[in-house]
Amino acid sequence: MQTSMDYQQVLKYPLVTEAAIQSIIKENTLVFMVDVCANKKDIRNAFENMLKIKTKKINTLINYDGTKKAYIQLPPENQAATIAKRLKILA
Amino acid sequence: MARIKVHELRGKSKVDLFAQLKDLKAELALLRVAKVTGGAPNKLSKIKVVRTSIAQVLTVISQTQKSALREAYKKKKYLPLDLRPKKTRAIRRRLTKHQASLKTEREKKKEKYFPLRKYAIKA
Numbered sequence: 001m002q003t004s005m006d007y008q009q010v011l012k013y014p015l016v017t018e019a020a021i022q023s024i025i026k027e028n029t030l031v032f033m034v035d036v037c038a039n040k041k042d043i044r045n046a047f048e049n050m051l052k053i054k055t056k057k058i059n060t061l062i063n064y065d066g067t068k069k070a071y072i073q074l075p076p077e078n079q080a081a082t083i084a085k086r087l088k089i090l091a
Numbered sequence: 092m093a094r095i096k097v098h099e100l101r102g103k104s105k106v107d108l109f110a111q112l113k114d115l116k117a118e119l120a121l122l123r124v125a126k127v128t129g130g131a132p133n134k135l136s137k138i139k140v141v142r143t144s145i146a147q148v149l150t151v152i153s154q155t156q157k158s159a160l161r162e163a164y165k166k167k168k169y170l171p172l173d174l175r176p177k178k179t180r181a182i183r184r185r186l187t188k189h190q191a192s193l194k195t196e197r198e199k200k201k202e203k204y205f206p207l208r209k210y211a212i213k214a
Binding site for chain 1: 121125
């Protein structure tokens with residue numbers, strides 16, 4: 001599948017569940033709900049263009065109800081906690 | 092951000108419209124985050140406003156594009172299929188009004204020399 005998505009349609013919203021907050025604090029990763037048609041390249045693209053954040057590694061999974069979740073690990077220079085505060089994910 | 096007025100959008104250039112679209116989508120993204128993290132009600136109610144503004148900008152973009160295309164094709168013989176009238180398949184295959192009204196010379200002469208007469212009967 002060579003077609004890439006419009007980068008503004010890729011990311012939907014960040015997850016703020018207990019488990020997601022744990023992964024922000026412990027593993028320097030943000031957890032986002034993402035469009036099902038997006039692949040990891042699109043997600044990386046969206047992060048760099050829309051949010052100007054460098055990413056290290058992206059893991060994706062598809063939930064039972066057809067939505068896609070992306071675990072986006074950030075490199076050590078970017079602290080996920082500060083970015084989460086900037087994006088208002090953490091208060 | 093103030094409410095978008097569509098008649099103001101129509102004057103803008105394509106570049107401006109796309110830039111505005113980008114801003115609106117970024118704003119929508121922020122509002123969606125606020126929704127998930129339990130935002131204030133004034134933010135949540137703004138989601139609908141921003142979504143309709145995005146729709147309005149996209150509508151203006153496509154409407155001006157279509158009308159510009161129609162202008163470009165105005166003098167040409169063949170229009171692209173999606174600029175031609177859609178109606179229904181049967182209607183498109185009917186004779187045009189002009190074609191249906193054509194008469195032979197013979198018929199025209201007959202009508203001229205032997206028109207339908209109107210009589211009145213004296214009571």
